Amino acid sequence: MLGGTADARALASLLHAAGAVFISSLAGRTAAPLMPEGEVRIGGFGGVAGLRDYVRAEGIGVIADCTHPFAAMISANAYAAAGETGARYVRLERPAWEPVAGDKWLRVPCIGAAADALLPGSRVLLTTGVKDLPAFFSRPDIGGVARMIGEPSVAVPPDWRLVQERPPFSVDAELALMRDEKISVLVTKNAGGIARQKLDAARELGVQVVMVSRPVKAGREVAESAEAMFAILKAGN
Numbered sequence: 001m002l003g004g005t006a007d008a009r010a011l012a013s014l015l016h017a018a019g020a021v022f023i024s025s026l027a028g029r030t031a032a033p034l035m036p037e038g039e040v041r042i043g044g045f046g047g048v049a050g051l052r053d054y055v056r057a058e059g060i061g062v063i064a065d066c067t068h069p070f071a072a073m074i075s076a077n078a079y080a081a082a083g084e085t086g087a088r089y090v091r092l093e094r095p096a097w098e099p100v101a102g103d104k105w106l107r108v109p110c111i112g113a114a115a116d117a118l119l120p121g122s123r124v125l126l127t128t129g130v131k132d133l134p135a136f137f138s139r140p141d142i143g144g145v146a147r148m149i150g151e152p153s154v155a156v157p158p159d160w161r162l163v164q165e166r167p168p169f170s171v172d173a174e175l176a177l178m179r180d181e182k183i184s185v186l187v188t189k190n191a192g193g194i195a196r197q198k199l200d201a202a203r204e205l206g207v208q209v210v211m212v213s214r215p216v217k218a219g220r221e222v223a224e225s226a227e228a229m230f231a232i233l234k235a236g237n
């Protein structure tokens, strides 16, 4: 199971409780990751070839891809490795968020487009993750709050404040943060799932949302939840 998400941890708990034989894999990006139940390995495989060799060496029959919707490289590698080894490839992908009445969304195709879309003087709540900081920090005409779990590898400009916190965040906390920091734009990836609090807060305050669309991933078998994925794996066909 390729993990690094709450959905992957939920699936690991279900599999563990059912006595299934499985190995969770984490990229090893965060210093203190939340650990799933059961056996865990940590670190990259070394591209498609490395993953293919790992699948063969461990006698893996199913690659359950439960990575984040924006982790495009590992999913592409997993799909290719499955093709090369004959392992079954199943993906867990929670439904994307859709706007509701009152939302002010601008959909953009990628992080670069999100940074380009921001008007000079914008006060931004940036929630897209450490990898994406340079695209925004290189704009001298914007500032705000960058929220993330990991450590940034770039210097934080004076107009930006860093918040290193792990979700979930309540709607009240999101409202307070947006109000206190005079946020005018929320920049977020369309991670999907139930954690819509920042979107609810943005709607209430009339804050513009720049929503980065998901990359397209391969694979025919897709489950929308840990429970649905568990049912697919349990059925085993």
Ligand SMILES: NC(=O)c1ccc[n+]([C@@H]2O[C@H](COP(=O)([O-])OP(=O)(O)OC[C@H]3O[C@@H](n4cnc5c(N)ncnc54)[C@H](OP(=O)(O)O)[C@@H]3O)[C@@H](O)[C@H]2O)c1
Residues within 6 Å of the ligand: 002, 003, 004, 005, 025, 026, 027, 029, 042, 043, 044, 045, 046, 047, 048, 050, 051, 066, 067, 068, 070, 071, 072, 073, 074, 075, 077, 128, 129, 189
């Ligand atoms: N991207 C996000 O917004 C986001 C948000 C929350 C959590 N995550 C989690 O963080 C991890 C890294 O995300 P990313 O966007 O940096 O991935 P990525 O760009 O798709 O993958 C980059 C490389 O990291 C390694 N890798 C990624 N996930 C792995 C896993 N579960 N087990 C072993 N190696 C893995 C692979 O290295 P090799 O080529 O060497 O095998 C992969 O080629 C993922 O597991 C993902 O579920 C990502």
